[in-house]
Amino acid sequence: MLGVGSGPSFLPFLVSALCLLSLPGCKRDLGECNLKWDRERPIQGPAAFDIVYRATDGLPMYEGQALVQSTCGDGSFCHAPAAVGADRIGVPAGLNFDVDLACTDVTDDPSCAQPLESCEGGQTDTLYCERLRNLQNNRNQVNNWAEGMIQEIRSGTMPPGEAGQRVRNNTPWIRTTDPDRPERSAELPSIDSSEGQEIVRNWLACQAPAIARTETPPLATDELELCQSVDNEICVYSGPSDLPDPTWSDIYFGIMFTDCVICHGPSNDNTDQNPNNPLDGIIPGGASDAGLTALNLTGADTADTTNWPAESWSAVVNALAADPGDCAGQGTLVIPNDSAGSIMVQKMRAMQTCGDSMPLGSFVSDSLVQVVEEWINQGALNN
Ligand code: HEC
Structure with a gap:
């Protein structure tokens, strides 16, 4: 298993080595x-x-x-x-x-x-x-x-x-x-x-969130001024990243895998064999039992995520909200050609009528949500 994950960097390899030296279930240590x-x-x-x-x-x-x-x-x-x-x-x-x-x-x-x-x-x-x-x-x-x-x-x-x-x-x-x-x-x-x-x-x-900048220069005198909101882009760092194409596979690895699978997937200690893993071989998951029960965004192979987009597509497209769950009976997660009516988009825009906004406790930038909307309004294909 060690070092098989491609990727030019030596870091995932060393992390795996550290994990092996420690008790089993390394990732769960967090x-x-x-x-x-x-x-x-x-x-x-x-x-x-x-x-x-x-x-x-x-x-x-x-x-x-x-x-x-x-x-x-x-x-x-x-x-x-x-x-x-x-x-x-x-x-x-x-x-x-x-x-x-x-x-x-x-x-x-x-x-x-x-x-x-x-x-x-x-x-x-x-x-x-x-x-x-x-x-x-x-x-x-x-x-x-x-x-x-x-x-x-x-x-x-x-x-x-x-x-x-x-x-x-x-x-x-x-x-x-x-x-x-x-x-x-x-x-x-x-x-x-x-x-x-x-x-x-x-x-x-929680994957080390960082405040990236302040709106006004910090001053000792107003040191106890709270940031207006932790959801405010100025306060929370969301990171410069390439926008995904409006295809499910690009959206999957550009948003779902990096921002959602941590709660919408089971815990997973494997080093990913998928060379296109955006997290240097790490497979997120295991942070929320309630999230996983509501929606599982992973695929069958727990050591290779290559097919996870194709396999998880049916978990969202034309899928009714989970029952039991906060949204049970309230609609469909993704309705092809109707982004505004899709629970997933409503939650990403914090305009939901059931449960919480997604990602829970954080946010994704407007430009990323727009890519998801574009994909849905082009038919939400498994592409
Ligand atoms: C910190 C944990 C966490 C993260 C991160 C997270 N979710 Fe969730 N998600 C939950 C929980 C808990 C629920 C169930 C309660 C609810 O519906 O609000 C849920 C429910 C949902 C539902 C409703 C599922 C159903 O069948 O009712 C959707 C859709 C959803 N999440 C999408 C996303 C998307 C898209 C992302 C990433 C952009 C994301 N979530 C990130 C915890 C999380």
């Missing part, structure tokens, strides 16, 4: 993903979209993002791209976990005025798009190494010993007080504490 705290469905512990603010300047980050960024090199050591030679303290070149914001201050850097969507299509011709792309690449690295990272952090070997202390940035990160969650401390706990480790674990289990 556990449940809680994206968002919700009064109607309170969860125990952290949510990946919990935001903290750096005490000195009000810079916002997700809690897991802040812990990893401030302990894994903070832009200049170890896992930071700017670190070279001795400053890497033995970390291999290219293994970068820098998840700092791509842009914070339009007055300092006019390129920050560029809209996020302008980087879609993979452009790297501007400084801003290039920074977004770097952030996305580093997030991919974090996701590739997630199991290994959490094991190292738990065993106390990462960040390592004295060097680890030296590369840390100990500036406090402040939480907003939330009367519904009185158990939370005012300051973000350290990565050495069990609470800090749980924050990083949950953040990794």
Whole structure:
């Protein structure tokens, strides 16, 4: 199994090796993903979209993002791209976990005025798009190494010993007080504490979302201003990516596999044999039993996803909403030539009449939803 997955990169191989060294069920070590705290469905512990603010300047980050960024090199050591030679303290070149914001201050850097969507299509011709792309690449690295990272952090070997202390940035990160969650401390706990480790674990289990930019320069004085909304594109990083073609197979690997299968598929520890796997061989799944019961977007072969688009097509096209389920009896997931009437699109546009918007706790950009609509309005073929 090792190394068979093609792909030019050595990373999936090393991750598999790390997994083999550890207990069985490596991927499951990451556990449940809680994206968002919700009064109607309170969860125990952290949510990946919990935001903290750096005490000195009000810079916002997700809690897991802040812990990893401030302990894994903070832009200049170890896992930071700017670190070279001795400053890497033995970390291999290219293994970068820098998840700092791509842009914070339009007055300092006019390129920050560029809209996020302008980087879609993979452009790297501007400084801003290039920074977004770097952030996305580093997030991919974090996701590739997630199991290994959490094991190292738990065993106390990462960040390592004295060097680890030296590369840390100990500036406090402040939480907003939330009367519904009185158990939370005012300051973000350290990565050495069990609470800090749980924050990083949950953040990794949710695939390491990152705040990519701020609308206005962060200020120490307004450090407790919340982002308007975590669904707001300016706050949540959705990543520059090539738009898929309006065909089911392209939509499948461009949206469904990357954003939906994590909840709409069973947990899967295999390294994918499909050379076109967009996640470097990782097969997502297992994050939500309720999601899987409502809709299964996977195919029969659990070690090769090549045929999953063709096989999962009938799970959505002309498929009635699952019964029992929040949408039971309320309609059809995808109705050919009727995108507006399709429950799947309604949920992706947060205009649904049943259950939650999709992806649950997050969002996909308008331009991606438009591609799905185009495919449906061209007949929703299994193409
Ligand atoms: C974090 C978990 C999660 C993610 C990610 C997620 N879903 Fe869901 N999904 C659920 C849950 C839970 C339900 C059942 C409750 C409901 O209908 O709201 C569901 C239900 C659905 C349904 C209704 C199925 C039925 O038969 O009733 C559709 C359609 C759907 N999701 C589409 C998507 C799409 C498309 C994506 C990706 C863009 C996505 N989901 C991502 C958790 C998730």
